[in-house]
Amino acid sequence: MKIFDKPIHLLLLVAVTLSLFSCNDKKSKEVAAAEPIEKKPNIIIYLTDDLGYGDLGCYGNPIIKTPGIDKFASEGVILTDLHSAGTVCSPSRAGILTGRNPYRSGFYYLQGYAGTHLRDSEVTIAEVLKSGDYETAFMGKWHLSRLEKTSRAKEPSPSDQGFDYWFASTHNAFEGPKNFRKFIRNGEDVGEVSGWYCDVLTEEATDWLTNKRDKSKPFLLIVSTHEPHTPLAPPEEYSDMYDNATVDSLEQSISYGGVARPEHDISMNKKEYYGTISQLDQAFANLMKTVDDENLTENTMVIFTSDNGPESPVNLDESQGLWEDPIRDYCFGTPGDLRGMKRFPYEGGHRVPGIIRYPAKIPAGTISNELVVATDFITTAAKLAQVPAPQNINLDGIDAFPAFLGEKIEREKPYLWIFPTHEDTYFRMPHMAMRYNDYTLIGKFKDKEDDVTIMEWMKTSVPVTFSLYNLANDPSQKTDLASTESEMVEKLKPILLEQWLEIRDEGPYWEKLNEASKSKK
Incomplete structure (x- = not known):
């Protein structure tokens, strides 16, 4: 018997071991089936231009009608303490893309000043997400480099900064938002495009979402409007909504951040600003309808925000060396109860609307009072996309997603x-x-x-x-x-x-x- 004891024990041991491996393998497959890999969300950033903290109905504006954005806000989280990365256009946009204080990237003022542009060495949110197999697109105002084909030194375009598809303009619509003539699509001049800037962007973004993207991949889409930056020229159907005595009386309650208004009468222009916001609201609602129609709503995180506080008209006074800029006499944006406007380092210059909808994760009707900065978007997106944030560089952003859920977040350093x-x-x-x-x-x-x-x-x-x-x-x-x-x-x-x-x-x-x-x- 002893001659066979050892082989018998070995056979029993092997049999039991194989049985255990079989059970464990079966169990692991069952767990894998029960816990699938989390699906990566699509990400849309909708960036308005010079929209004030107090310019929307959901932020307490008593005059401007924004039913589309208000509905969107009810479906996600309203951030009461969201801040742009800078207090003026180009710096703010650089901060969103890089997650870095724009001064680190050399954006002390606007693109073009002393050769300022977003260098190719900067790592953008598009490049980060592309490492996670995202498809990327940019629509609208770029304001980070010269996009036109010129004999001057080449500066990086959206293609060089990680965007697979782009339809953009170097600056905003200085010639007016209607029938704009300086759009460039993937490096090629488009020529005049019929319609208003924000509506054209909705049409282009809709075409990309429905016809041009690879629908097997998650995507990043940034839509950057001209509106409500000057010059303003909304369709009359929108401006006429605000040409009445009720609006005139309510206007007295609007605050302008403690910044002096012109001594000359500009009240006849307010309907153009208010109408522009309502036009922008409809353009955004139309884009969200496309998201819904494409069955993308549940797993798409949409961020709605502004690049800085609202613009203010100039109080013309030659003794102070001021320039004449009657176009800005149409500026009626408000920071609400905050102090300061665009450019100012006071809160009204950089605290902006921030609304985020992501039904798969963010409960509808959430309100968050946590401090969030637009430089947080890249780090937050990287975490959701399950890819590393940029390494070995000075980032100023953090993963702010807990704040989107109304939870506390901790910042390692102030902004x-x-x-x-x-x-x-x-x-x-x-x-x-x-x-x-x-x-x-x-x-x-x-x-x-x-x-x-x-x-x-x-x-x-x-x-x-x-x-x-x-x-x-x-x-x-x-x-x-x-x-x-x-x-x-x-x-x-x-x-x-x-x-x-x-x-x-x-x-x-x-x-x-x-x-x-x-x-x-």
């Missing part, structure tokens, strides 16, 4: 909004703001000397004077607490200075780069 104004004119204002919980610290550079260039002044300056506001009980930033809460100022100053110096010194010095480029030639 800075910067605008390098220097003229002793209507736009004289502080130069930066830093949020720290409910506090915002405002910093101001020393005055620029006449023989110093703007870039040299900015690249060598640090804030020297400060003001402090507590947004929890003073959202309009009326009471400067710098003297009464000096300990908080002293706590926050080194944090702001450390962040500013890091950002300032990382950003390219365009004038020196241009000189170096010329010397090589």
